[in-house]
Amino acid sequence: MVSAFQAGNSAAFDKLVLKHxxxxxxLCYWFLGDYQETNDAAQEIFIKVFRSLKKFRFxxxxxxxxxxxxxxxxxxxxxxxxxxxxxRMARFDNPGVSEGTRPSVEIGDESRSPMVELERKExxxxxxxxxxxxxxxxxxxxxxxxxxxxxxxxxxxxxxxNLGTVKSKLARARLDLRDKLRGVI
Amino acid sequence: MECANIKExxxxxxxxxxxxxxxxxxxxxxxxCRACQEELSSLKAVVNGxxxxxxxxxxxxxxxxxxxxxxxRFTVRKLMRILFVPAWxxxxxxxxxxxxxxxxxxxxxYTPQPEKQIAxxxxxxxxxxxxxxxxADSAEPELKxxxxxxxxxxxAETAEQPVGEREPIELVLSLETEPSGAADLxxxxxxxAPAPAKEGRAVEEERTDxxxxxxxxxxxxxAPDAETKADETLSKVADLINRVEGSILSIEFDKQTHQPQxxxxxxxxxxxxxxxEELERLAxxxxxxxxxxxxxxxxxxxxxxxxxxx
Numbered sequence: 001m002v003s004a005f006q007a008g009n010s011a012a013f014d015k016l017v018l019k020h021x022x023x024x025x026x027l028c029y030w031f032l033g034d035y036q037e038t039n040d041a042a043q044e045i046f047i048k049v050f051r052s053l054k055k056f057r058f059x060x061x062x063x064x065x066x067x068x069x070x071x072x073x074x075x076x077x078x079x080x081x082x083x084x085x086x087x088r089m090a091r092f093d094n095p096g097v098s099e100g101t102r103p104s105v106e107i108g109d110e111s112r113s114p115m116v117e118l119e120r121k122e123x124x125x126x127x128x129x130x131x132x133x134x135x136x137x138x139x140x141x142x143x144x145x146x147x148x149x150x151x152x153x154x155x156x157x158x159x160x161x162n163l164g165t166v167k168s169k170l171a172r173a174r175l176d177l178r179d180k181l182r183g184v185i
Numbered sequence: 186m187e188c189a190n191i192k193e194x195x196x197x198x199x200x201x202x203x204x205x206x207x208x209x210x211x212x213x214x215x216x217x218c219r220a221c222q223e224e225l226s227s228l229k230a231v232v233n234g235x236x237x238x239x240x241x242x243x244x245x246x247x248x249x250x251x252x253x254x255x256x257x258r259f260t261v262r263k264l265m266r267i268l269f270v271p272a273w274x275x276x277x278x279x280x281x282x283x284x285x286x287x288x289x290x291x292x293x294x295y296t297p298q299p300e301k302q303i304a305x306x307x308x309x310x311x312x313x314x315x316x317x318x319x320x321a322d323s324a325e326p327e328l329k330x331x332x333x334x335x336x337x338x339x340x341a342e343t344a345e346q347p348v349g350e351r352e353p354i355e356l357v358l359s360l361e362t363e364p365s366g367a368a369d370l371x372x373x374x375x376x377x378a379p380a381p382a383k384e385g386r387a388v389e390e391e392r393t394d395x396x397x398x399x400x401x402x403x404x405x406x407x408a409p410d411a412e413t414k415a416d417e418t419l420s421k422v423a424d425l426i427n428r429v430e431g432s433i434l435s436i437e438f439d440k441q442t443h444q445p446q447x448x449x450x451x452x453x454x455x456x457x458x459x460x461x462e463e464l465e466r467l468a469x470x471x472x473x474x475x476x477x478x479x480x481x482x483x484x485x486x487x488x489x490x491x492x493x494x495x
Contacts, residue, residue, distance in 0.1 A: 014248060017247070017251060021243040022242045024243075025242060026240040026241050026242070029241040030238075035241070039243070039244065042243060043250065043251050043254055046251055047254065124239075127234065147236070147238060149236065152202060167196070170196055171193070171195075171196035174228055174232065175196075175228075177235070178227050178230070178231045181234070182227075184234075185230050185231055
């Protein structure tokens with residue numbers, strides 16, 4: 001699809017978007033913690049992809065290149081202002097508000113009882129808050145490994161960290177999350 | 186292996202990326218160490234908990250919204266690209282534009298006015314060159330109205346009179362033809378015309394004030410060139426104006442001879458009498474000096490014409 005796009009097939013870009021949009025969206029969501037922010041960031045990521053796709057040299061897998069853009073975009077957004085941080089934390093403290101501000105697009109099981117569903121949502125919120133409290137680099141590796149399921153090598157290519165750094169940061173992040181989520185997970 | 190060493194590699198053990206030798210050691214330790222077993226369990230729970238989180242999907246209209254956004258953004262970008270050429274030509278163009286604007290502003294501000302024979306007033310000099318008093322000065326100066334009227338027209342261009350101002354008082358001085366002698370500025374007994382007996386004692390005081398003006402230096406002067414007589418008179422008049430706390434507005438010079446011809450000045454009206462009297466001592470006042478200006482004027486404008494006697 002990438003080659004087709006580079007050859008002038010603009011429809012190939014649409015196929016790339018459709019193939020990768022959910023993974024990108026999910027990664028951004030766990031990074032940014034806000035649905036609207038995530039939507040905006042994901043679109044920005046694909047616009048960047050569109051602009052620079054013709055320069056893609058196939059030196060790495062397209063997904064690696066795409067994730068790299070996604071991670072950098074999310075990091076920049078996190079760094080951009082403290083306002084966003086306050087916005088995110090305010091939402092975490094008011095799960096009802098946060099749930100109400102985004103449309104439900106999760107894969108839900110309608111067979112669950114309301115109580116189970118509520119517990120699930122609260123647990124999710126606690127996990128999100130714990131992840132959000134991690135330093136950016138730890139958050140990055142844990143999101144790529146434990147949420148997105150990428151390999152250590154892919155994570156190293158995306159982040160630019162060497163393998164040893166990826167392992168140590170991931171180990172640290174998992175231990176921190178374990179301490180923060182005792183009794184939840 | 187010690188527990189500390191085991192804990193360091195447990196994360197990798199959970200992911201199954203340890204080499205076989207290390208993995209064997211870890212498993213051997215775990216089989217006997219309860220604490221490390223619990224550590225491993227909690228770590229696995231975290232990993233499993235994170236991996237089981239339900240993914241958040243993009244909205245259904247994500248692609249459509251993306252296209253809308255790209256079109257609007259790229260239209261703006263295209264427009265900007267059309268309006269602004271690439272940086273390597275844009276920057277020099279902008280610099281050139283700014284430079285051109287600055288040149289236009291500079292030219293507009295500093296374009297010289299049409300040339301006039303108006304010179305700025307000279308620096309007031311505290312050096313007073315004595316005016317030679319001829320025998321003719323001892324007598325009442327004749328009313329040289331004819332000479333005044335027959336005076337050739339000044340060749341120098343006149344300065345533009347400010348619109349709306351009162352007519353200045355005109356005084357005509359006949360320049361002395363003979364070189365002046367040593368400085369002698371003691372008030373003489375001669376006057377062009379009897380001073381109107383209106384101010385009385387105030388006139389005396391003013392005269393004293395004028396004569397005794399602080400900072401005035403009376404310097405003996407060797408015989409100046411006859412050609413610079415006008416300049417000397419100008420210098421004296423300028424000094425006098427300063428002494429009566431007036432200011433010179435302009436001096437006009439003859440185009441041909443470059444001699445000063447008209448001095449325009451402004452003096453306090455209360456100092457007019459003493460100024461006039463002092464002026465008479467410097468040169469021959471051609472015509473009866475105009476009367477004291479009407480009351481109510483704080484300052485008066487004076488127009489002194491320097492003429493060579495026929």
